[in-house]
Amino acid sequence: MATDSWALAVDKQESTTDSVSLFRKCFASSLAKDKAAQSLLNKMIHTSLVNTTNQVEVLQRDPNSPLYSVKTFEELRLKDELLRGVYDMGFNRPSKIQENALPMMLAEPPQNLIAQSQSGTGKTAAFALAMLSHVDPANKWTQCLCIAPTYELALQTGKVIEQMGKFYPEVKLAYAIRGNKLDRETKLQEQIVIGTPGTVLDWCSKLKIIDPKKISVFVLDEADVMIATQGHQDQSIRIQRMLPNECQMLLFSATFEDSVWKFAERVVPDPNIIKLKREEETLDTIKQYYVLCNDKDEKFTALCNIYGAITIAQAMIFCHTRRTAGWLSAELTKEGHVVALLSGEMTVEQRAAIIERFREGKEKVLVTTNVCSRGIDVEQVSVVINFDLPMDKDGNADNETYLHRIGRTGRFGKRGLAVNMIDSKQSMNILNQIEEHFILLISKLDPTESGKQLLCSSTTR
Numbered sequence: 001m002a003t004d005s006w007a008l009a010v011d012k013q014e015s016t017t018d019s020v021s022l023f024r025k026c027f028a029s030s031l032a033k034d035k036a037a038q039s040l041l042n043k044m045i046h047t048s049l050v051n052t053t054n055q056v057e058v059l060q061r062d063p064n065s066p067l068y069s070v071k072t073f074e075e076l077r078l079k080d081e082l083l084r085g086v087y088d089m090g091f092n093r094p095s096k097i098q099e100n101a102l103p104m105m106l107a108e109p110p111q112n113l114i115a116q117s118q119s120g121t122g123k124t125a126a127f128a129l130a131m132l133s134h135v136d137p138a139n140k141w142t143q144c145l146c147i148a149p150t151y152e153l154a155l156q157t158g159k160v161i162e163q164m165g166k167f168y169p170e171v172k173l174a175y176a177i178r179g180n181k182l183d184r185e186t187k188l189q190e191q192i193v194i195g196t197p198g199t200v201l202d203w204c205s206k207l208k209i210i211d212p213k214k215i216s217v218f219v220l221d222e223a224d225v226m227i228a229t230q231g232h233q234d235q236s237i238r239i240q241r242m243l244p245n246e247c248q249m250l251l252f253s254a255t256f257e258d259s260v261w262k263f264a265e266r267v268v269p270d271p272n273i274i275k276l277k278r279e280e281e282t283l284d285t286i287k288q289y290y291v292l293c294n295d296k297d298e299k300f301t302a303l304c305n306i307y308g309a310i311t312i313a314q315a316m317i318f319c320h321t322r323r324t325a326g327w328l329s330a331e332l333t334k335e336g337h338v339v340a341l342l343s344g345e346m347t348v349e350q351r352a353a354i355i356e357r358f359r360e361g362k363e364k365v366l367v368t369t370n371v372c373s374r375g376i377d378v379e380q381v382s383v384v385i386n387f388d389l390p391m392d393k394d395g396n397a398d399n400e401t402y403l404h405r406i407g408r409t410g411r412f413g414k415r416g417l418a419v420n421m422i423d424s425k426q427s428m429n430i431l432n433q434i435e436e437h438f439i440l441l442i443s444k445l446d447p448t449e450s451g452k453q454l455l456c457s458s459t460t461r
């Protein structure tokens, strides 16, 4: 069985499962796919380190080890081949998370680690370096095992390991992913294996081409995405149980909900724990307005009225559904406006290309749904239009999403403008809930005068 494929697992159970639980499974599966696609997208668009002023919190560390944090790669006493690889990748100094994580990962005796920091902060580069450092190239068997939630994510991570190990050709890497069929008799000589949990499990247990007892470093990447698929969670735990007690366990995640913690604690015994502190977002520097309309068409007219004012800077327009986003971008285009549309139907590559163009300022306006927008750094966007207000599945205000769309980190304090479009009692209700939650007053814009009003407020910003 293609063990990474949820779809297959669901198909097989169809005859024995009732329709409700089948629906739940399909829903969970599509959520997991969304998470994995988002994660891949983040990787593809973060061509450089995400600039973060956040501090790393060391939540737990082995009291017996004198661990320290480093400010330079030299302090880590890396092999020359690896230091050359690091500099060749354009890294001058360790990122915030790497400052603390690298000494823990390279320590003797090996230290287990659970690390959380947002996407693009240098986690992959950190554990790639740790695996390459621990390998003994004279030994022609697998010593480091890394699992990622999907085929594409495994390939992305593999690329980083290959790049970093460019000047260390004695170390070889194999991909345990679907399509890479190996015979039972094969004895894998590659020292590092990266793959998806199902195939890695097959290689360790069924085919026995990896001897799990010889693994000295086990990395579980993207734990939050991994646990979105129950099958992957179980497979990861089964792999971990085959490894020797002295094997170093490293787990990385971009987010840390309770479910991720629970999973992390099962997979990583006696961990050091580090976390990048989240910077507080604030709405203080954002001028917020609302426009009262009767329906979608009136909202469109109101949007056209303010269009001149909003395109002074870069703007993002949020819709609740893909359908509305598609309709809106088509209507704006008909009016002669140049807009980009970011939609869930697109492939990850197409989405990454659109985000890149928007980043470069090739388009000033981006129409999108919430799901697609996570990879965009809102700091660069100074106008946000909520064509539809963010709401949760029960129809209440989704305050967190509102904050995420328009919030700015206090430290940067850049000013911005947000316009909320109201077309029903329900959306007015949501607006009131948002005002109450954030303790603020959102001013009303006169639909006919709104363009002028906004222009005034953007020049006084």
Ligand SMILES: Nc1ncnc2c1ncn2[C@@H]1O[C@H](COP(=O)(O)OP(=O)(O)OP(=O)(O)O)[C@@H](O)[C@H]1O
Residues within 6 Å of the ligand: 039, 042, 043, 046, 047, 048, 049, 050, 089, 090, 091, 092, 093, 094, 095, 098, 117, 118, 119, 120, 121, 122, 123, 124, 125, 126, 254
């Ligand atoms: N010390 C560094 N100096 C400069 N650039 C770095 C450094 N470490 C990593 N990078 C670069 O920053 C980008 C993000 O790094 P990386 O992919 O390791 O982050 P990540 O936290 O693993 O992100 P994700 O969760 O999306 O995988 C990459 O382009 C990487 O090459």
